[in-house]
Amino acid sequence: MSKRLRHLLGIAVADDVLHIAEVRAEGAKVVRQSTLSLAAELSLDKPELLGKALAEHLKAQRYTAREVAFGLSARWLFARHRTVPAAAEESARVGMLRLAIERDHAGGMPLVFDYLALPAANGSATADVLLLATRQDVLAKLNQVAAIARLKPVAVTSAALAIGAAVKPADVPLLMLHDGNVELATRRSGRTASLTRLASGTVRLDDPAGGATLLGAVTRSLAGAGEAVNGTPHGLVVVPTSETDPAATARCSAALGDRFTVTVQPLTDPAVAVAEYVLHDSGDVVNLLQSRLRVQTRRKLPSAYRIGAIAGGVVLLLVLLVAGRAYQQSSRLQSLQERHATIAKDAATLREIKDKTTAAAPWMTKRPEHLQAMQALTQCFPVQGRIWVMNLRIDQDMTGSMKCRADGKETMLTCLRAMEKSPDLTNVQMRDFNEADRAAGVVGFEIVFKYAPKAGRAG
Amino acid sequence: MSKRERILAIIIGGLVALFLLDMFLVQPTRAYFDDVSTRIERADEQLTAAQLLVDNRALIAERWDAYEKAGVGDSESALRIKVQQGLTTAARQTRFNLATLNSGRTSPGESFNEVQFIASGNGSIAAVVNFLTQVHSSEFPLRIESLEITSRSEKDDNLTLRLTLSTINDRPTGDTSAGRAGGTR
Numbered sequence: 168m169s170k171r172l173r174h175l176l177g178i179a180v181a182d183d184v185l186h187i188a189e190v191r192a193e194g195a196k197v198v199r200q201s202t203l204s205l206a207a208e209l210s211l212d213k214p215e216l217l218g219k220a221l222a223e224h225l226k227a228q229r230y231t232a233r234e235v236a237f238g239l240s241a242r243w244l245f246a247r248h249r250t251v252p253a254a255a256e257e258s259a260r261v262g263m264l265r266l267a268i269e270r271d272h273a274g275g276m277p278l279v280f281d282y283l284a285l286p287a288a289n290g291s292a293t294a295d296v297l298l299l300a301t302r303q304d305v306l307a308k309l310n311q312v313a314a315i316a317r318l319k320p321v322a323v324t325s326a327a328l329a330i331g332a333a334v335k336p337a338d339v340p341l342l343m344l345h346d347g348n349v350e351l352a353t354r355r356s357g358r359t360a361s362l363t364r365l366a367s368g369t370v371r372l373d374d375p376a377g378g379a380t381l382l383g384a385v386t387r388s389l390a391g392a393g394e395a396v397n398g399t400p401h402g403l404v405v406v407p408t409s410e411t412d413p414a415a416t417a418r419c420s421a422a423l424g425d426r427f428t429v430t431v432q433p434l435t436d437p438a439v440a441v442a443e444y445v446l447h448d449s450g451d452v453v454n455l456l457q458s459r460l461r462v463q464t465r466r467k468l469p470s471a472y473r474i475g476a477i478a479g480g481v482v483l484l485l486v487l488l489v490a491g492r493a494y495q496q497s498s499r500l501q502s503l504q505e506r507h508a509t510i511a512k513d514a515a516t517l518r519e520i521k522d523k524t525t526a527a528a529p530w531m532t533k534r535p536e537h538l539q540a541m542q543a544l545t546q547c548f549p550v551q552g553r554i555w556v557m558n559l560r561i562d563q564d565m566t567g568s569m570k571c572r573a574d575g576k577e578t579m580l581t582c583l584r585a586m587e588k589s590p591d592l593t594n595v596q597m598r599d600f601n602e603a604d605r606a607a608g609v610v611g612f613e614i615v616f617k618y619a620p621k622a623g624r625a626g
Numbered sequence: 627m628s629k630r631e632r633i634l635a636i637i638i639g640g641l642v643a644l645f646l647l648d649m650f651l652v653q654p655t656r657a658y659f660d661d662v663s664t665r666i667e668r669a670d671e672q673l674t675a676a677q678l679l680v681d682n683r684a685l686i687a688e689r690w691d692a693y694e695k696a697g698v699g700d701s702e703s704a705l706r707i708k709v710q711q712g713l714t715t716a717a718r719q720t721r722f723n724l725a726t727l728n729s730g731r732t733s734p735g736e737s738f739n740e741v742q743f744i745a746s747g748n749g750s751i752a753a754v755v756n757f758l759t760q761v762h763s764s765e766f767p768l769r770i771e772s773l774e775i776t777s778r779s780e781k782d783d784n785l786t787l788r789l790t791l792s793t794i795n796d797r798p799t800g801d802t803s804a805g806r807a808g809g810t811r
Contacts, residue, residue, distance in 0.1 A: 489655060492659070493658070493659070493662075496659070496662045496663070496666060497662065499666055500662060500665055500666050500669060503666065503669035503670055503672075503673050504669055506673055507669060507672050507673045507676055510676050510677065510680050511676060513676075513679075513680055513683070514675070514676035514677075514679045514680060517679040517680065517682075517683055517686055518679055520686055520687070520690050521679065521686050522737065523690070523737045523738075523796065524686065524689050524690050524693060526735075526736065526737045526738065527693050527698055527737070527738065527767060527794060527796075529769055530698075530767035530768060530769045530792070530793060530794050531693060531696065531698075531767055533762060533763050534762070535758065535759055535762035535763070536762075536770075537758060537762070537770055537773050538755065538758050538759060538762065541755075553780075555777065555780040556775070556777055557776065557777055558774065558775070558776045558777070559773075559774065559775040559776075560772065560773065560774040560775075561772065561773045561774075562771070562772045562773075563769070563770065563771045563772060572780070
């Protein structure tokens with residue numbers, strides 16, 4: 168069991184009854200126990216109905232444990248005896264058993280196996296193993312019952328194995344009586360070595376004549392399991408697991424007493440035995456839910472813990488990345504500020520000087536802009552005709568006005584067009600025009616302009 | 627809770643968690659990084675500009691020294707005398723008849739005191755051009771604010787020139803005597 172349980176519900180599934188017990192792990196204290204008789208319509212073949220009935224029963228009896236271990240009677244189990252090399256390691260033993268199962272059961276009904284290793288005899292090169300199996304659909308039905316009853320199944324095992332582990336002496340065969348059903352288990356050092364269901368049709372405890380039949384069945388089963396019955400009296404423990412008729416128990420003991428030394432155990436609740444068997448798991452509990460023989464496949468979905476760990480790792484990585492970047496940027500900013508601080512004073516002084524130098528530059532330039540403007544203007548005067556400047560004004564922003572006279576309109580227009588086409592003059596506009604000397608054809612005019620030499624043309 | 631309700635609850639819970647994560651973690655973190663990036667950019671620009679100035683220290687100092695020697699570093703009175711003497715000399719050398727040279731108002735600028743002069747005179751076209759050339763190439767700080775040339779007649783080679791000039795000095799005097807006039811010739 169990977170998780171340590173504090174409370175466990177044990178449910179022993181018999182033919183017509185469910186034995187239920189809630190056991191506290193600490194001190195193995197039985198908190199509650201009860202039985203749920205299965206009416207005719209209730210059986211494991213109808214898991215929905217059984218699940219609902221179980222849920223109602225658990226609620227009515229105020230069971231609180233949610234984890235459940237099912238103990239199956241021999242009716243739903245197959246038990247086989249196998250021999251493996253005693254020196255084989257656990258993994259090798261599992262591999263051999265898997266191969267044996269595959270060979271023996273290939274093509275058969277789908278079964279789920281687990282095994283119980285038996286102690287090897289001193290000096291023996293082989294060791295015995297009890298293979299236990301149940302049908303997959305039985306497990307599915309148990310899971311369905313548990314889900315409907317809001318229980319979490321943690322183990323599915325054999326009720327007989329659980330009882331066998333609890334009853335002393337540990338090497339004597341057990342005969343478990345439950346109403347009309349009888350199960351026989353041989354044991355070695357408290358471990359069940361074989362499990363046989365003595366068919367209820369042939370062994371009738373309520374029939375006075377059934378004693379002889381029982382004796383024969385027990386003797387054959389023990390012989391089949393390798394237990395020598397002839398000769399010295401053989402011990403046998405009779406365990407009533409339900410309110411078996413005391414007379415039937417007595418008849419059974421009497422019938423077997425000729426050949427066996429019979430010890431009758433007090434009434435044993437198989438549900439309690441199952442719960443205690445699973446709670447005291449020492450690593451070798453037969454659990455068909457978590458079979459050691461199942462081929463381990465990767466889970467399709469990681470567990471919640473794994474998802475949490477991955478998410479935590481991703482978050483941690485992101486936090487580290489963000490923190491790293493923040494530290495890097497902070498360091499860079501600090502470095503820049505420190506480097507700037509070392510030269511800031513010098514830089515401020517130099518900037519002040521540079522700003523003053525820039526501001527003083529217009530007074531220090533040697534470029535004869537006004538003369539260049541005058542040259543640009545005179546280049547616009549026509550070759551043909553006469554034109555002379557009466558007044559020329561140029562301001563600091565190189566805008567200006569030119570008052571001229573010309574010997575005719577054509578000369579004036581030629582000058583105007585030339586100024587408009589000049590690459591160095593912009594905003595050329597005629598402001599004033601008059602006929603200064605009509606008789607001589609002399610005209611006066613004023614043109615405004617802005618001298619804006621193209622880059623590279625100015626001196 | 628049914629499976630469907632559980633899925634809906636998980637989706638809604640996830641969306642609310644994402645919203646809260648964005649509001650309280652992602653956006654503040656982005657704002658922080660944006661702010662730091664802006665500060666780094668600004669600090670980098672400041673450092674580059676400062677480093678450029680320091681690297682060009684010699685050039686800047688050399689240029690400013692030249693300006694100071696030219697007269698920017700002179701006192702206002704010394705500069706007035708320098709300009710007046712310079713213009714008078716230029717007029718004499720170019721045969722330009724400098725009739726008046728008035729020292730005009732002093733106005734405090736952002737970096738310098740600006741002193742204005744108004745010069746007028748007459749001469750031939752060649753004299754005017756040469757005089758202007760001398761003005762432009764003067765060694766002391768001088769700028770033509772406005773220029774006006776007037777011709778009396780077409781045939782007469784006698785132009786009248788009126789110049790508004792200005793000079794600057796780097797000696798704040800605290801004296802903003804606007805309109806103070808000095809006179810000369």
